Amino acid sequence: MAEKQPTPKELLDRIDYQPPHADWMETPVDIRKGMYCYASNPKSVATLGLPNARPWNPLDEDWKLPENWQQIIHEGFKERLERFRSVKLFMDICVRCGACADKCHYFIGTGDPKNMPVLRAELLRSVYRNDFTRLGKLLGKANGARPLTLDVLKEWWYYLFQCSECRRCSLYCPYGIDTAEITIFGRELLNLVGLNIDWIATPVSNCYMTGNHLGIQPHAFKDMLDFFVDDIEEKTGVKVAPKYMKKGADILFITPSGDVFADPGTYTAMGYMMLFHYLEEKYGLDVTWSTYASEGGNFGFFTS
Numbered sequence: 001m002a003e004k005q006p007t008p009k010e011l012l013d014r015i016d017y018q019p020p021h022a023d024w025m026e027t028p029v030d031i032r033k034g035m036y037c038y039a040s041n042p043k044s045v046a047t048l049g050l051p052n053a054r055p056w057n058p059l060d061e062d063w064k065l066p067e068n069w070q071q072i073i074h075e076g077f078k079e080r081l082e083r084f085r086s087v088k089l090f091m092d093i094c095v096r097c098g099a100c101a102d103k104c105h106y107f108i109g110t111g112d113p114k115n116m117p118v119l120r121a122e123l124l125r126s127v128y129r130n131d132f133t134r135l136g137k138l139l140g141k142a143n144g145a146r147p148l149t150l151d152v153l154k155e156w157w158y159y160l161f162q163c164s165e166c167r168r169c170s171l172y173c174p175y176g177i178d179t180a181e182i183t184i185f186g187r188e189l190l191n192l193v194g195l196n197i198d199w200i201a202t203p204v205s206n207c208y209m210t211g212n213h214l215g216i217q218p219h220a221f222k223d224m225l226d227f228f229v230d231d232i233e234e235k236t237g238v239k240v241a242p243k244y245m246k247k248g249a250d251i252l253f254i255t256p257s258g259d260v261f262a263d264p265g266t267y268t269a270m271g272y273m274m275l276f277h278y279l280e281e282k283y284g285l286d287v288t289w290s291t292y293a294s295e296g297g298n299f300g301f302f303t304s
């Protein structure tokens with residue numbers, strides 16, 4: 001029997017903004033049902049050439065990590081600190097003023113303090129202090145440092161993927177700390193040991209294999225646009241004629257595939273088609289679609 005879904009009121013009543021009694025470092029991660037994304041399909045991970053493709057389940061004790069996962073993450077952390085000055089700066093300069101705390105929709109929607117941007121970043125910063133700063137090495141927890149244990153890694157995975165990279169929090173930070181950049185950095189580290197989510201890995205793999213995240217084949221792409229041609233003619237009396245992969249066209253037009261396959265984006269696509277028809281009639285501008293390069297959405301952005 002299907003599980004009873006909570007009502008919106010029940011969901012809202014569950015949100016508790018009271019500060020927890022225990023220190024955040026003493027609060028173990030609780031991977032809650034309905035609050036995490038499924039682990040990625042190993043086939044998609046292999047297609048992308050990412051490491052450690054295997055079936056795994058976030059609810060299992062054993063995440064099937066490589067034996068030297070701590071070393072891999074430590075080296076990845078070090079390499080990125082050297083490469084990205086911004087990340088190094090963001091690790092050092094937060095004064096914990098809290099201005100960003102209530103700006104994240106994940107915190108507003110859950111009441112979970114680890115979803116405050118400041119604390120989301122602190123999950124990584126604590127390990128940074130432990131591994132890369134003198135004071136952190138000397139003073140440990142008193143300096144907000146902690147070693148990277150399996151529980152910490154699981155906490156990273158759970159909270160770093162609860163960020164939509166919207167950058168709203170950075171607008172309120174007096175130092176301009178960009179938590180989105182920090183979570184992108186953290187996800188890169190997680191990907192090094194095969195901790196991805198399927199909401200990202202499979203759409204990206206589909207982009208590799210068919211040109212769009214939905215995995216729609218070229219003939220289906222063309223079919224959809226042909227339907228739109230009929231709809232446009234029915235409404236306007238004008239028959240537009242989209243072009244596909246036309247060599248020598250003035251413009252190659254690529255839009256997020258949601259515009260072609262899902263309402264209300266389809267209305268936007270019909271608007272494009274009418275515009276292109278007009279541009280050709282009036283100015284002789286030649287616009288072509290591609291049934292292979294058929295994704296303008298940036299799913300890779302969410303991977304790393």
Ligand code: SF4
Nearest residue numbers: 104163164166167169
């Ligand atoms: S960038 Fe991430 S942490 Fe910041 S407000 Fe957006 S979702 Fe929240």
Ligand code: SF4
Nearest residue numbers: 094096097098100173
């Ligand atoms: S607003 Fe900036 S400085 Fe203040 S707690 Fe958030 S990230 Fe740190």
